[in-house]
Each structure stands twice: as C-alpha cells, then as structure tokens.
Amino acid sequence: SQKIEQNSEALNIQEGKTATLTCNYTNYSPAYLQWYRQDPGRGPVFLLLIRENEKEKRKERLKVTFDTTLKQSLFHITASQPADSATYLCALVPGGYNKLIFGAGTRLAVHP
Amino acid sequence: DAGVIQSPRHEVTEMGQEVTLRCKPISGHNSLFWYRQTMMRGLELLIYFNNNVPIDDSGMPEDRFSAKMPNASFSTLKIQPSEPRDSAVYFCASSLSGTIGEKLFFGSGTQLSVL
Numbered sequence: 001s002q003k004i005e006q007n008s009e010a011l012n013i014q015e016g017k018t019a020t021l022t023c024n025y026t027n028y029s030p031a032y033l034q035w036y037r038q039d040p041g042r043g044p045v046f047l048l049l050i051r052e053n054e055k056e057k058r059k060e061r062l063k064v065t066f067d068t069t070l071k072q073s074l075f076h077i078t079a080s081q082p083a084d085s086a087t088y089l090c091a092l093v094p095g096g097y098n099k100l101i102f103g104a105g106t107r108l109a110v111h112p
Numbered sequence: 113d114a115g116v117i118q119s120p121r122h123e124v125t126e127m128g129q130e131v132t133l134r135c136k137p138i139s140g141h142n143s144l145f146w147y148r149q150t151m152m153r154g155l156e157l158l159i160y161f162n163n164n165v166p167i168d169d170s171g172m173p174e175d176r177f178s179a180k181m182p183n184a185s186f187s188t189l190k191i192q193p194s195e196p197r198d199s200a201v202y203f204c205a206s207s208l209s210g211t212i213g214e215k216l217f218f219g220s221g222t223q224l225s226v227l
Binding site: 031032034041042043044045046049051089093098099100101102103104105 | 116143145147154155157160168203205207210211212213214215216217218219220221
C-alpha cells in the first residue's frame with residue numbers, strides 16, 4: 001500500500017543545533033515533494049518544494065534533500081530557534097493532477 | 113492579501129444535524145481543495161476543484177458529504193446528517209493554477225465537533 005511516514009515522536013533539540021526531520025514514502029514515484037509548517041490552531045504554511053531531479057534545495061536556514069532511490073526526503077533547520085517549534089509536514093504529488101498527499105507530520109520543539 | 117478565508121472557525125452541533133462549512137479562496141486562484149485533519153488520520157484530501165469543476169472526489173468519505181463551488185470565489189462543504197466521527201478540523205486550501213507541484217495556501221480551518 002502507499003504510505004508517507006514521518007517520525008511520530010516529537011523531536012526535542014537545543015537552540016542553535018541543527019534539526020533533521022525525515023520523510024519516507026513507499027509505493028509512490030512523486031515528481032515533487034513539499035514541506036509545510038503547521039502551528040497549533042493554524043493551517044499548514046508552505047516552506048519548500050523539491051523536484052525529483054533535484055538533490056538538494058536551500059532557503060535561508062532550511063535545507064531539503066530528496067533521494068528517489070531511498071524514497072526519502074530530509075528536512076534540516078540549521079541554527080534552530082525556539083520560534084522554529086512547530087509541526088512539519090511533508091507532502092508529495094503522486095502524479096496526475098496537483099493532488100497533494102500529506103504525511104502525519106513531526107512535532108519539533110526547540111528549547112532555549 | 114486576505115488569504116484563504118474559512119467560516120465558521122468553530123462549529124458545535126448535534127448528531128444528525130446538517131453542517132455547512134464555507135471557504136473563500138485567494139482571489140485569482142483557480143484550484144480549491146478541502147482537507148480534513150484528525151490525530152488518527154492526519155491531513156486527508158476530500159475533494160479538489162479546478163476552475164470550479166470537481167476533479168477528484170475520491171476522498172469524500174460517504175454520501176453524507178457533498179461539496180460545491182458555484183463560482184470562483186466561494187465553496188461549501190456540507191455534511192448531512194452529521195455523525196460524531198465527523199469531528200475534525202476541516203481545511204480549505206487554494207492554489208494559483210492547479211499546476212502539478214504548485215504550493216497550496218491554507219485557511220485557518222473549521223474545528224467541527226459533533227456531539
């Protein structure tokens with residue numbers, strides 16, 4: 001069956017460290033993978049998109065990698081801050097229309 | 113830019129009642145999506161419109177759920193009759209053209225509680 005898996009346990013890190021979140025998928029061959037941030041009581045907010053022919057994408061302190069062989073994307077936040085605390089969702093487009101399928105998300109807590 | 117606007121923010125109703133959730137997409141956006149979020153199942157796509165036409169409603173759980181988009185600036189998701197298991201946060205999202213891989217803009221959601 002098709003699955004998108006993200007760590008269900010919260011990730012707790014110290015301010016200033018690099019946070020690394022994982023998104024694994026099975027039985028999909030996505031052309032695109034996206035990452036969103038969701039704060040409590042709010043809708044998800046788009047952060048980054050990476051295409052299947054791109055290995056890595058960066059935006060300020062954020063970096064995303066996409067390994068289509070491993071069927072995995074890694075999301076990094078460098079020099080993390082308490083304001084980065086949120087749930088991070090990966091999403092992919094399985095093909096055809098722009099029908100985004102989301103993982104369950106990983107909650108990140110950055111402690112001062 | 114006002115963003116995607118959903119109403120109401122919170123809805124509490126009794127089992128068997130009709131519930132209507134409303135969404136105004138970002139002006140100029142041609143694609144609209146309804147998602148449902150629960151702790152158990154995460155974010156699930158219910159239905160997707162492009163240029164006001166339903167493209168994929170395979171995520172609509174059952175006939176009790178219906179969605180309409182009468183014009184480019186308004187969509188409704190209706191549940192009739194509602195059941196306690198429908199309790200969730202319902203999100204509406206829009207995107208500019210519906211191009212594959214395009215980012216979505218989400219509203220703040222409607223928290224639905226069916227007692």
